[in-house]
Amino acid sequence: MALVFTFPCGGCGRTYSVYYPKSLLYELSGSAPRELGRQEDEDDLRSGAVEAARKRAEESGKIFVDASEQLERVCACGKKLDFNLLHHPRVPQSKELQQRRQTGLIPFPTPTKKP
Numbered sequence: 001m002a003l004v005f006t007f008p009c010g011g012c013g014r015t016y017s018v019y020y021p022k023s024l025l026y027e028l029s030g031s032a033p034r035e036l037g038r039q040e041d042e043d044d045l046r047s048g049a050v051e052a053a054r055k056r057a058e059e060s061g062k063i064f065v066d067a068s069e070q071l072e073r074v075c076a077c078g079k080k081l082d083f084n085l086l087h088h089p090r091v092p093q094s095k096e097l098q099q100r101r102q103t104g105l106i107p108f109p110t111p112t113k114k115p
């Protein structure tokens with residue numbers, strides 16, 4: 001199951017669908033060794049889940065981004081976008097980082113519940 005969050009650009013309203021490979025999430029959050037996520041990522045790739053997510057995003061006019069390739073990106077409107085989940089207030093972490101930062105992004109929606 002590919003994990004994808006949607007980020008609207010605060011500058012122009014373009015919508016980004018950002019895919020987070022598990023190995024990247026584990027590395028960012030430090031919750032598990034990166035290696036643990038590799039198998040899950042490979043499964044997602046092989047099953048076509050990543051490709052399906054990309055298609056879905058593009059068909060609905062969103063810009064698909066692989067966070068393992070681009071954690072930051074400058075929108076076509078010139079606004080700098082930060083896709084690092086740790087910079088967003090809904091990810092539990094240290095107090096200092098919980099304070100809302102100027103990232104130019106609206107906080108991402110709560111992910112749908114896992115089955």
Ligand SMILES: [Zn+2]
Nearest residue numbers: 009012075077
């Ligand atoms: Zn923009």
